[in-house]
Amino acid sequence: MSQTTALKQQIACKNCPLRKLDCFREMSPDEVDFMSDFKSGEFSAQAGATLLVEGSNSPHLYTVLEGWGFRYKSLPDGRRQILNFILPGDLIGLQGSLLNEMAHSIETLSDMVLCVFERDGLFDLFKSSPSLGYDITWLAAREEQMLDEHLLSVGRRTAIERAAYLISFLSQRARRVGHLEDQQPLIPFTQTHVSDTLGLSLVHTNKTLKKLQDRKLIRWSGKSCYVLDEEKLMAIAGWEGLPDSRRPFL
Amino acid sequence: MSQTTALKQQIACKNCPLRKLDCFREMSPDEVDFMSDFKSGEFSAQAGATLLVEGSNSPHLYTVLEGWGFRYKSLPDGRRQILNFILPGDLIGLQGSLLNEMAHSIETLSDMVLCVFERDGLFDLFKSSPSLGYDITWLAAREEQMLDEHLLSVGRRTAIERAAYLISFLSQRARRVGHLEDQQPLIPFTQTHVSDTLGLSLVHTNKTLKKLQDRKLIRWSGKSCYVLDEEKLMAIAGWEGLPDSRRPFL
DNA sequence: CGCAGGATTGATATCAATCAATAACGGTGG
DNA sequence: CCACCGTTATTGATTGATATCAATCCTGCG
Structure with a gap:
């Protein structure tokens, strides 16, 4: 349960494997530079690991580089509802960063590799790169749309x-x-x-x-x-x- | 159905009635100034009016000043699911603004007064006022949290x-x-x-x-x-x- | 081989949907 | 003021969908 291993940063944002997929928007060189600074490392987790727990207050945000996971909430007696699945390119931990406390938990389904950011740098991102701030909001709106469905x-x-x-x-x-x-x-x-x-x-x-x-x-x-x-x-x-x-x- | 009436701008942001409620964060004078520019008018709608329709592409964003409404989606055969209720202080139309097409509809429950913004000005907001951009993201994360529950x-x-x-x-x-x-x-x-x-x-x-x-x-x-x-x-x-x-x- | 987690199945019990009225209420016109 | 009407709420009877219970069956693995 929840065995995870921290790894050193390995992939430069410039060479981010996600950038090759044509479902993703291009990023300007300035944006890539900013992300390189914003990125604080990588993290990999085994299948079945718990990444974030309801009620906790994680100092990190992550973008999924590889692997599958899911978000869920539970009732006091253990009934569980899976809220959505998490795939490469998804941003996780935003709720925790903005609202100060995670209201859901996250678990991996396969081995997973995550790109790590510090939540303390989030406001700076909005200041330094309005377009990236806009993108984060875009991603939040997209998550909302999936939840609606x-x-x-x-x-x-x-x-x-x-x-x-x-x-x-x-x-x-x-x-x-x-x-x-x-x-x-x-x-x-x-x-x-x-x-x-x-x-x-x-x-x-x-x-x-x-x-x-x-x-x-x-x-x-x-x-x-x-x-x-x-x-x-x-x-x-x-x-x-x-x-x-x-x-x-x- | 859907009888609505446009009104002229009446309330200055500085005197926004919402600002008096202590559930809301204070805004800096700069932010208020920006909002005054961003605000393009007011809009009032009768109870039972349809404000936004699934599939449409509204050029506006709104903040609710008064009244009650709800967001919903429908299946092809008419089954309806209400997604959330809308109260004063809520921002609506964000999905439409960012993702280009509304995936849900919005209807009023009571007479409603809305503050109107142009979606074209949204990116400018992120550039000019990072803190307001951050706030929008905050609101999106909060909506997501409600939907999770x-x-x-x-x-x-x-x-x-x-x-x-x-x-x-x-x-x-x-x-x-x-x-x-x-x-x-x-x-x-x-x-x-x-x-x-x-x-x-x-x-x-x-x-x-x-x-x-x-x-x-x-x-x-x-x-x-x-x-x-x-x-x-x-x-x-x-x-x-x-x-x-x-x-x-x- | 034997075990454990996951998938499958049949029988039964509940919960919730549907059907079909009826009642209560607010608003309207006479 | 009252009769009428449409909307909303309420109720009982029945049907249908889904949950629960209890096995059994796989399949990968030590």
């Missing part, structure tokens, strides 16, 4: 619609950041994760996924989910898909 | 817990902005709004509210809900309450 899903979609939405949503996000190239599995997560995302019981989640499998829309083998027909999944969910504009990252 | 609620709380959470949540927010002084009703909304927020059917919502009423925690009379025991509601929901720090507004 999840809330619609959990509140108003049926079990099968929810499952179809979740899987097509994750499939699209994964593809954007270069995963799913050739029939790679979706995410290394379990049906327990799916059920805690959909707001359903584990058993009912299993039966619902089975229906999708019977219709040949997905295949769940071993610990992985393969997406066979994203279009049909989106149709079942009544979901339009992600906007396809390029997005910023830090 | 709603998602936990809809995904993992039982019907009565959800209802208890929603009502204590709204009660707290209302009180902060000076409503609920002496047994004022909570919000001018119907049980249909409650059901679309909780992700429950109207009938079941009614029966659930009745239970809260039988326990003397709320009273629903006419079109209004009165909160009788916020503490117990929070205990039922297993909810900690809102943080009580001051917050910024634009």
Whole structure:
């Protein structure tokens, strides 16, 4: 549980691997310079590690370089709701930095590499580089938009619609950041994760996924989910898909 | 529907009525000056008006000066999910401004007065006043935090817990902005709004509210809900309450 | 081989949705 | 002032969806 290892800085922002993906916006040389200063190191964590805990007050912000994770909240008796998944290019810890206390926890699903920033430098970022400040706000608005859709899903979609939405949503996000190239599995997560995302019981989640499998829309083998027909999944969910504009990252 | 009336600018930012409420952060004279420039007018809308529509591309941002509203999304077949309620001091239209297209709609519950800003001026705000840019990001993070809690609620709380959470949540927010002084009703909304927020059917919502009423925690009379025991509601929901720090507004 | 975590399944119990009325209330026109 | 009407709230009966319970089955791994 929560075994993590700190590493030294290894990648220069200029050569950031994320910069090669065409889902991300270009950064100006000035912005890259600023980020090089703002970056205070790298951090890697093993699969299953807890990165941030509800109620804590982390001095850091992170951008995900590699790996998968998820944000969640729990009720006092242990019921858990997964709020969103975290993929490369995502900024995490912003709530903690601005509002002073994390209201959710974060766990890794796979091994993960993170780029580390000091929250104390955040206001300086807004002063020194308005465009990067704007980008952070952009990312916050995007997260809000995803949450809106999840809330619609959990509140108003049926079990099968929810499952179809979740899987097509994750499939699209994964593809954007270069995963799913050739029939790679979706995410290394379990049906327990799916059920805690959909707001359903584990058993009912299993039966619902089975229906999708019977219709040949997905295949769940071993610990992985393969997406066979994203279009049909989106149709079942009544979901339009992600906007396809390029997005910023830090 | 959607009958709205434009009004001339009437209130100087310096005398903004919100500034008197002690739930809001102080603004420096420079910031107030900037806001005076940024503000392009006022707008008032009748109860029941639609302010912004999913899919549209509004050229404006607004800060609520008076009144109540809500954000919602709909599925193709009409099922509706209310995402959050909007109270004085809230900034709306940010998603539309940053991401270019609104992914939700906004409707008023009461007559409403809004302070209007041009989205084209938004980047200039980040350049000219980093602290206001930071504030906008703060507000976005706060909205995200509320959505996280709603998602936990809809995904993992039982019907009565959800209802208890929603009502204590709204009660707290209302009180902060000076409503609920002496047994004022909570919000001018119907049980249909409650059901679309909780992700429950109207009938079941009614029966659930009745239970809260039988326990003397709320009273629903006419079109209004009165909160009788916020503490117990929070205990039922297993909810900690809102943080009580001051917050910024634009 | 045996174990552990995850997936699957069938039976049953609950919760919440739906259906179908009815009641209460506010506003309107006569 | 009263009858009428539309909206909202309320209620009981029934159906349907999802949760819970309790096994069993895999599969990767030491």
